[in-house]
Amino acid sequence: MAISNLHHEKQHFNPDHYTEDGFFTREQILDYKDTFDAVDKDGNGHIDVNELTECLSLVGMKMSTxxxxxxxxxxxxxxxxxxxxxxxxxxxKLRSLVSSEEEDLRIAFNNFDKNHSRFIEADDIKALLISLGERISDEDAAEMIKMADLDGDGKVSFQDYSTFIKNS
Incomplete structure (x- = not known):
């Protein structure tokens, strides 16, 4: 699926650099580069999150915001x-490597993160446990956060959560 021939205009671009690990073929890299260049409206070699949304749509990838x-x-x-x-x-590559295990972890994480802040905080733990008929003190909820908060910022990111669960 060639969106354009912009990759031919960029002499410094070497598709073989991106195929050394064998994950993508040269043809895939050329197609991805064409798509990337097509959504890089100002041609500065960078895309923002909105351009990424368009780009992923062009390569058939859909995901939540x-x-x-x-x-x-x-x-x-x-x-x-x-x-x-x-x-x-x-x-x-990361998107392609997301396994069903990772998706399951994300679903579980999102069950805690009801306000979609992308973090689990003590209030999220309390709310989930109360909805399940369990009582928990503020101190216990804070302690649970502290156990899984691997970077020490007082909240649990998906990365913290995933690492914590995988190591438990």
């Missing part, structure tokens, strides 16, 4: 608010 934002932030390694093509390819 919350999941898309998380994936964007996870793969924006230089934290500039944009993805360059290398970060985009890395994101496609």
């Amino acid at each position: 919350i999941h898309l934002t998380e994936l964007f932030e996870e793969t924006d390694t230089n934290e500039d608010g944009f993805l360059d093509f290398g970060e985009f390819v890395h994101m496609l």
Whole structure:
């Protein structure tokens, strides 16, 4: 699926650089580059989260806004608010590698994160347990957060949650 021939105009682009690990074929990389360039409206070599939404739609990937934002932030390694093509390819690999186990973890995480803040906080734990007929003190809820809060920011991100569950 060639969206355009923009990859031919960019002499510095080497598709073989992105195929060294064997995850994607050269043809896939060229197609992804065409798609990336087509949604990079200003041609600066970077796409924002809105352009990423369009890009993923063109390659047939659909995901929730919350999941898309998380994936964007996870793969924006230089934290500039944009993805360059290398970060985009890395994101496609991560998306392809998401297993059913990971999806199950995300569903469980979202059961806690009812306010869609992308974090589990003590109030989220209390609300879930109360909905299940369990009582828990503020101190116990805070202690549960502390146990799973691997980066010490006082709340549990999906990464914290996933690592905690996998190591339990």
